[in-house]
Amino acid sequence: MKIKILLSALLTAFMLFSCGEKKNTAPEKRKVTTFSNGRINTINVVMESDQWKGEVGDSLRAVLASPTLGLPTDEPLFSIKQLSEQTFTGFQREKRLILEVRQSDTTGVAFKKNVYAIPQTVVVVSGPDDAAVAKALSENEAQIVATLKAQELNERQRQISKNLQRTDSLEKVMGVSLKFPTAYRYAAQTEDFFWMTKDLKIGEMNIMVYEVPLYAIDKDTNTIARIVRMRDSVGSRKIPVDGGKFITQTDFSPYLQKTTLDGLPAWETRGLWEVDKQSMGGPFVNFAIKDEKRNRYLVLEGFIHSPSLDKRDNMLELDAILKTAKISTPEK
Template sequence: YAKPQNVFFISGTDNEDILSILEDKSNEIIKTIKASEIIENQVRMKKSLVSDAQVQKMFGISLKIGFGYKYDMVRDKFIWLRKEFNSGYNSILIYEVPIESVEKDNNIIANITAMRDEIGKANIHGTLPNTWMITEAAYAPYLFEVKVANKKTYLTKGTWELKNDFMAGPFVNYAIKDTKNNRYLILEGFTYNPSKSKRDWVFELEAIIQSVKFLK
C-alpha cells in the first residue's frame, strides 16, 4: 500500500469468471493507471518548473512546464517549447484558432489534421530545405472527446512525419473549446526518439498539457 500506486482487487468463483471481469473492466483499469501516472508526472515537475510567463501573457493560461524545456520559437499567437535529450527531443506547441476552423463541418478529424498540417508547414521545418511537419498520411489519427480544464476537448493521437525527409514520431493534440474567448486553444505535444521507447516522453507531454488552467 505504498504511495503512489493503484491496487485492484479482482475476485471470482473460477478462472473464467476472473478473466471475464478483467476483460469487462480493462478499459477502466487502464484509464485509472494512466491518470495516476500523469498526476505523478505533474508532482515531479513541480519541483523544478520553467516560467510560463510568456504563455500567460500571450494566451491567458497557466501551464506547468517541466524542467529542461526552452522557448524555441515565440511568434504572434504561437509558441514552440522544446526539451532536448540524448536520443531526441520533446516539443510542445501552443496556438489558437477560431472555433469554425474545427467545427466548420462534421468531419472534425479532417479539420484538425488540416489545421495542424497548416501550422506545421508555417512553423515546424527540418534541417533540409523544403521539409516541414505533417500528419502521417498512411495512418489516420484517432479522435477522442474528453474534458480538459472542465472544457470540451478533442484529443487527437497519431503520428507526425517530416515531408520530404525521414523523421517521424507520435503526437497528441488537444483542441480545447474556449467559448468565452471564441477560440479553440491548441496544446500539442510531439516527440522524436528514433528506435527507442517513446511512452514515458509522451506521458510527460500529456502531464504538462493537462496542467493547463484558464486565467481569463
C-alpha cells in the same frame, strides 16, 4: 468502439483522481506512511506461476500489455512484473501499481488506494476459479486500465512540478498557463505561437501552443479532417525543417475523441507526424480547446522525435504537462 470506451474510461478515471473521489476504496484500518516507488507505467502482478502461464495470465496480458494508442511501434500499456504470494513482500509491496489475483467465492474487481504505500493503486481481481478471474479481467478492462493510467498521470504531474519553468509570457500572450520543467526551453515565442523543446539522448520532446478561429474546426462536421488541415498548416509554417514540411502522417488514421480541459470542451487527437520527403516522424497528441470567450480554439500539442527509442513514457509526460492547462479569463 473498444478504443472509444477505453479513452472515455481514462478521462473518467482522471477526473475521479483529480477530485479526490474514491470508488470501492474503503479506508484501511492502519495508517500507511511509506512512500511508494517504481518506474512509470510499471506494475507488480501478484499471482502464482501456473496462473501466469495459463488462462488468467493470457487474459491479464491482453488487458495490461495491449498496444499503447498512437505510437509508431507497439509498446505495451504497462511493463509487467509477475510475483508469487511468497515473493510479494517488503519493498515489492511499495510499488505504485499493484494487481493482485485472489481466490474467492465471489467474482469481481476492487480498486483500493494506499494499501501498502502512498500514493498507490491496488487492483484486486477475485473469483472461485481461473475462468471466473479471466472473465472479470476482460469485463473490467477499460476501468482497470483507466484507473492505473490516472495514477501514473498524477505521479508524472507530481514529478514535473518540482522545478517549473516560468510561463509569464505564455500566460500574457496566449492566456494559458502550463506546468512544465525547466528542462524545456523556449524555442520560439511570437504573438501567436509558442514552441518549447526538451533534449533527449536521441532526439527531443516538443510542446506547441497556438490558437485558431472557431470556424477553423467547426466549419463542417468532418472534424478530424479540419484538425489535420489545421495542424499541417501551422506545422509547415512554424516548425522549421530543411527540405520538407512538418505534417500529419496520412498512412495512420488519427484517433479522435471529445474530452474536457480546464472545464472546457475539447477535441483530443492522437496520431503520427512526419516530414514529407524525409524519413523523419513520431507520435503526437493534440488538444483543441474551445474557448468561446475569446472566439478561438486554443491548441496545445506535444510531439516527440526520438528515433529508435521507446516513446510510451515520454508521451505520458507530454500528456501530464498539457493537462495542467489553466485558461485565464479575458479582460473586459
